[in-house]
Amino acid sequence: MSDLTPFESLLRASGVRFPSAWQAAWEEAEATLAVVFPEGYDVLEVGRLAFESLHDDLKAEALDVLVYGWWEAEQDRKARAARFEAAGGAL
Numbered sequence: 001m002s003d004l005t006p007f008e009s010l011l012r013a014s015g016v017r018f019p020s021a022w023q024a025a026w027e028e029a030e031a032t033l034a035v036v037f038p039e040g041y042d043v044l045e046v047g048r049l050a051f052e053s054l055h056d057d058l059k060a061e062a063l064d065v066l067v068y069g070w071w072e073a074e075q076d077r078k079a080r081a082a083r084f085e086a087a088g089g090a091l
Helices: 006-013 021-036 043-053 056-086
Strands: none
Touching: 021 043, 021 056, 043 056
């Protein structure tokens, strides 16, 4: 027996990916900060607010997402820097 609603089952059958708890918390934090600070805010503030809003049971998984997301971005940055240097510092 599935815990999915008929609508969720239809979405899954259609290949629609469900947002993670982390993604939902991030989007909610971003929307909140956009209202509270219409002049702008830092991405770190979004991450902190999103992380703090999660239930304790979800924080370990969210921390993994944060670490791996940072790691992927760092690896991409290093690869781009290496290509830039290999090209003699020219784009």
